[in-house]
Amino acid sequence: MAELSVAELQTKAPSRARRLSLRRRARPGEAVIRTILLGSGVLSIFTTVGIIVVLVSDALGFFLHPGVTLVKFFTDTVWAPEFGRYGILPLATATLITSLIALIIAVPLGLSAAIFLSEYASPRARGYLKPILELLAAIPTVVYGYFAVTFMTPLLRSIFGADVVDFYNMASAGIVMGFMIIPLVASVSEDALASVPRALREAALGLGATPLETSLRVVVPAATSGIAASIILAISRAFGETMIVLLAAGAGPNFTLNPFKAAETITGHIARISTGDISHEGMDFYSLFALGLVLFIMTLTLNLISRWFVKRFREVY
Amino acid sequence: MARSITEPTPQDFSAVELRGDASVRRRQVIARTGRGVLFFSLVLGLVALLTLFLNVFDKLGGYAVYAFKIDPLTITPSRPLEELSREELLALIEKHVPEDAKALIPEEYGAPLEELSNEDLVNILYNDTPSPETLTAKPLEALTREELIEVLQRNVTGTRFEQLQAERPLEQRTREELIELVEVEVLQRSVVWQWTLFESIFNRDAILAEIASRYPGSDYEFKWWLTPRFIASDQTTRPETTGLRPALLGSLLVVILSILFAVPIGVAAGIYLEEFAGKSRLGAIIQTNIYNLAGVPSIIYGMLGLAVFARALRDFTTGAAFGVPNPPPNGRTIITASLTMALLILPLIIVNTQEAIRAVPQALRDAALAVGATKWETVWHHVLPVAAPGILTGTILATARALGETAPLIVVGAAAYVTMDPQGIFSSYTVLPIQIYTWTKLPEQIFTRVASAAVVVLLVTVLAINLTAIILRNRLRKQI
Numbered sequence: 001m002a003e004l005s006v007a008e009l010q011t012k013a014p015s016r017a018r019r020l021s022l023r024r025r026a027r028p029g030e031a032v033i034r035t036i037l038l039g040s041g042v043l044s045i046f047t048t049v050g051i052i053v054v055l056v057s058d059a060l061g062f063f064l065h066p067g068v069t070l071v072k073f074f075t076d077t078v079w080a081p082e083f084g085r086y087g088i089l090p091l092a093t094a095t096l097i098t099s100l101i102a103l104i105i106a107v108p109l110g111l112s113a114a115i116f117l118s119e120y121a122s123p124r125a126r127g128y129l130k131p132i133l134e135l136l137a138a139i140p141t142v143v144y145g146y147f148a149v150t151f152m153t154p155l156l157r158s159i160f161g162a163d164v165v166d167f168y169n170m171a172s173a174g175i176v177m178g179f180m181i182i183p184l185v186a187s188v189s190e191d192a193l194a195s196v197p198r199a200l201r202e203a204a205l206g207l208g209a210t211p212l213e214t215s216l217r218v219v220v221p222a223a224t225s226g227i228a229a230s231i232i233l234a235i236s237r238a239f240g241e242t243m244i245v246l247l248a249a250g251a252g253p254n255f256t257l258n259p260f261k262a263a264e265t266i267t268g269h270i271a272r273i274s275t276g277d278i279s280h281e282g283m284d285f286y287s288l289f290a291l292g293l294v295l296f297i298m299t300l301t302l303n304l305i306s307r308w309f310v311k312r313f314r315e316v317y
Numbered sequence: 318m319a320r321s322i323t324e325p326t327p328q329d330f331s332a333v334e335l336r337g338d339a340s341v342r343r344r345q346v347i348a349r350t351g352r353g354v355l356f357f358s359l360v361l362g363l364v365a366l367l368t369l370f371l372n373v374f375d376k377l378g379g380y381a382v383y384a385f386k387i388d389p390l391t392i393t394p395s396r397p398l399e400e401l402s403r404e405e406l407l408a409l410i411e412k413h414v415p416e417d418a419k420a421l422i423p424e425e426y427g428a429p430l431e432e433l434s435n436e437d438l439v440n441i442l443y444n445d446t447p448s449p450e451t452l453t454a455k456p457l458e459a460l461t462r463e464e465l466i467e468v469l470q471r472n473v474t475g476t477r478f479e480q481l482q483a484e485r486p487l488e489q490r491t492r493e494e495l496i497e498l499v500e501v502e503v504l505q506r507s508v509v510w511q512w513t514l515f516e517s518i519f520n521r522d523a524i525l526a527e528i529a530s531r532y533p534g535s536d537y538e539f540k541w542w543l544t545p546r547f548i549a550s551d552q553t554t555r556p557e558t559t560g561l562r563p564a565l566l567g568s569l570l571v572v573i574l575s576i577l578f579a580v581p582i583g584v585a586a587g588i589y590l591e592e593f594a595g596k597s598r599l600g601a602i603i604q605t606n607i608y609n610l611a612g613v614p615s616i617i618y619g620m621l622g623l624a625v626f627a628r629a630l631r632d633f634t635t636g637a638a639f640g641v642p643n644p645p646p647n648g649r650t651i652i653t654a655s656l657t658m659a660l661l662i663l664p665l666i667i668v669n670t671q672e673a674i675r676a677v678p679q680a681l682r683d684a685a686l687a688v689g690a691t692k693w694e695t696v697w698h699h700v701l702p703v704a705a706p707g708i709l710t711g712t713i714l715a716t717a718r719a720l721g722e723t724a725p726l727i728v729v730g731a732a733a734y735v736t737m738d739p740q741g742i743f744s745s746y747t748v749l750p751i752q753i754y755t756w757t758k759l760p761e762q763i764f765t766r767v768a769s770a771a772v773v774v775l776l777v778t779v780l781a782i783n784l785t786a787i788i789l790r791n792r793l794r795k796q797i
Contacts, residue, residue: 030693033693037585041594044664110362116358
């Protein structure tokens, strides 16, 4: 419609049409739509700002409490709000141990699976296996938690003895978390390996390298940054994982390095404390946000590093 | 690498070949082993995940031994002994009084059995039988449907009776169903022990022998946990009677609402970033921000929802501002959960929308713009219709994510024990994954069996949704 009227104007009154700048057509409708679209985009910024504001302001309520100092928060080995002890160490070590176990499982398996998929599998096999990986990545984490409690824990207890392995233990949670992360590591690494130019492989094979030498000495080094990104993403995922550790790792902070003991992670603690009828004021509530802030900073840093790796890797090819 | 080039002699060739032969063979062995190891890792990963599925199915059914907590005869209708005729009393004595006690009767009452008064006969029954009250009680199987319903009404709480009526009016149920209902609800027939599915299939004879020796005379059957009754029933505190309906309806409401909130905003943001932002600074900031949001742990979204929707906006999210009576405490409502979940799936929808729009050929836009369409007309009439299937795929994936996500809803306060269906958006609620979490966490082992049925429902739904999305996407790729 609008175009028609412009055309009419041009035929009927050429002098007026000449004054009409095509650059500055008055289209209030378009401007409104554009603003709405922009607003939707900006909403995502509000989400981030919201997360930061919420975490920081409530964490301030925690850190400004007279009984809490930053030094004690990061060095005290006891987390016992009822006694005024707020040391993040027991929760942080549990997070690190479960994540470490998960990575020990997921990185070798996921990476090997990725190399096999990208370098050895026939296109037909890859066509089936890639969607399976995606499906597996979509399994809700509470299902993995169920698996940890009903399968992995009894298995560990029957292997190592019930007196060695607690009913809730970090090993079970960590191993199952590793299974959960395999598809993530495999699919991100596979993407990285697959985007290494074919010429590199052909050159190596042409010089007489075996397929394994080509994969490990040419393709994998060429995809290092993508693979590194996948591992960093996996760490970030492990830090933030909640349901598996909440179900299997333990229901109380415990400062221990023994993976067969029960210990609560940062995420597990946040989830368990907020399950009850927690009041929306008070130190219990604020302390959760302090923990959330630490978790957010850790995962955000890891994600930024991972993004940086991916960017570098994209610039190469 | 760089060597001086001299004319090779025939000896040189054979030497190279020999040396090469040995090392090439070694390298090929390594290469083959390496290939084997890589393949083994892939298989190991798949086996681990297969174990997960088998473990869930293993818990789904199996031979179960039952016990009644209450003797059936104590609850069925009975007549007082005093109202019985002489013949009935004599028959009862003949049947229930032990022989040695019978022999002592003439001595104790001063006359043979046949000459005693009715009163004395009643007294004999009261004194010489173990449970005189149940002598005239009919066995459960002999009751009529009306009597069964009456037994139910007398022995379960009023609310439970209403729940059962609401599931399906008792008058419409068959006698067998009513008997089972009485057994489960009133007599508290419960599973004492259950074997796993694979044990029950592969070790059947050993299990039946063990039942005979360890639980002689007790009731046993092959019990499945995933039944239509389980899916359609309300939640209760007992594994035998509990059901999934409130959780299913809760999940349905939360997922639909969060999709309704997130899709329009997500698609709009995706359109802005791809079609309008260009290389602007703001666009770049939003883009980076979205990638970072996608990596934020889900529990952090829960904390955002807790602080903003459940606390700051409590009056709105509980409906108190709109005059809704009896709001749930702490803003634990469906609307809080949906808004939180919407924020969580927003990045997913935006990124998928962007991908779908990026895949639309530039020629379409150029053509539309060339014939004089405005920017928005181009997007609305030409880009979006082509990108729609891709956007739909993203939406489907987001649905599956919203269905399976648990941690944020724990934080914003999905209630563990909700017996009623959700009544609306301001009602308290539970969802499928929360229900699995709660049942798994309970100390009674038998609840992990109940949880397995819920896990299967969740897994099948989530995987089916994802599979649809993957198939849809692969078709699209072929078309483009």
